[in-house]
Amino acid sequence: MKLDALQRSMIEAIDKGPDHVADTAFVGGRKGALRGLSVHANTISHARLVALEETFPKLRDLIGEERFNQLSREYVGRNEAIGEPLNAIGRRLAQFMREKPDCDKTAAALADFEWAWLKSYHAADAEALTLAQFADADEETLLNTIVALHPASRITPASARAALLDEVPGLADCAAILLTRPQADVLVSPASEAMVRQIDELAEPQPFCNLLGNVDEQLLAEGLQASMAMLEAGALVLFRQESNLAGNRG
């Protein structure tokens, strides 16, 4: 049997079960084939399920081991899961959960959160911009400083907060959840609507003045507060400075 035909038949047997084993290809006939292929099928299934467990520990706690295992087994049978390497196998789990008619929205949002957490954990390193760097800056310098989103910053829906309230203070009334990684650890913070708007704006680097808004005083105050909160959380990096800031990191 040619290599490609042999590999197709092995995949068929692993995916679809013993009825699809091409037993003439293996020493020991059907028995030998079943014995060996079942080891590989178990290893493959186990590796995928463990990867999901490691990616979504909070989701597993929330919905319980039995439901999580059932969900995982349904998910790993889908093309969108088996096309991913193990370290990305959870990429579409939240979407898969939402497509189910009996979707638990909090659980799906928690899956979003945990995937975002993992992306934040693995994101590129960068030095987060801090409030201290503006200590001696005048208003013009601050407003014209161009900032970008830190590569580790992520925003996720607030609907996951019910599962996180015990761990993260301040989430009860948040509009969204902000993930940042200014140092080694991923930080979880509440995000206001103004912060969500600013993060949307930061799809491209922007000067601070563009983030603050200038329609009326209330919006300006909200914008300023949001920018300060983002700086405190380590969500921003310096893209370009118009004048010297403390700790010159241009």
Place this chain on the structure above:
Amino acid sequence: MRRRGRKPDWLYGSAGVTIPFPLPPSSGIGLKPQHYTQALESPPAEDSTHRDGEEFRPGWVEVHPQNYFCQGGPPHRWLAGICEHYPVSFHSVGLSLGSAAGLDEAELLQLAALCERYEPASVSDHLSWSGTANNRYPDLLPLPYTRECLDHFAAQVGRTQDFLKRQILIENPSRYLAFTGDEMDEAQFLHALCEKAGCGLLFDINNIEVSATNLGLDPFAMVAAIDAELVGEVHLAGHAVEEHEYGPLLIDDHGSSVTDLTWQLFERFIARAGAKPSLIEWDTDIPDYAILTGEASKASRIMREASLVHEA
């Protein structure tokens, strides 16, 4: 990065590629995140020798590069620290070199970027396939020992070496299946692969025990058949045993101590080959660091004793 300038004494062939910083011929460990701190607290001695009574320090470490296929974050901070103190081996599990559709290009790109970043002492992958880029099977699936497969696999290894600009090592598989269409045995296939592709061998002795038991072969004959000159690294590990009505089935899970038989096979190989970079692999049910280094210490002692016999 710590660099070892010695030229590899097993380099051969005409592929025109070299390993610039080979692993030392001492024992190493498969490094897991739970042991990062301890590994950094007790880096290897400069002369890579271990004296009786001293706490054993591995001479080098091995990681799965796929665990570092990310841009940054804590995994890279640890790996950068480890590379400052240890020669590091990248043992890939994802190139799928034997896939009839060709190797996994995305994995190769990421592996190349990681090699560029850390300059590992050694790079290896397996004599296996893992599906295709669109249909991935996280396992090391077996290949038939045919001339067609040999030509195809050698071409994929050649592509990899050309892309990485270095020689790689290929690990013999643990097998649960044998193919009726095989045209040569495993050692003949591996030797021919090295000849055609200019690669070296990563000789996994636990895999010999697993394959021999599962397929009814003689493990001592399998070890004796391997050309030691081609071996750039040795793996030692434990496995699980399932009892069935047809006899024991060994599962290569790397979740326990090295077995007595694998130690015997290692002793037999080292007595013939001399000291080689030899790794304790332990990937599931990770033990305390002291247990891991205890196993590495035993491998080191076996190599030391074999060297004394050689010298005598």
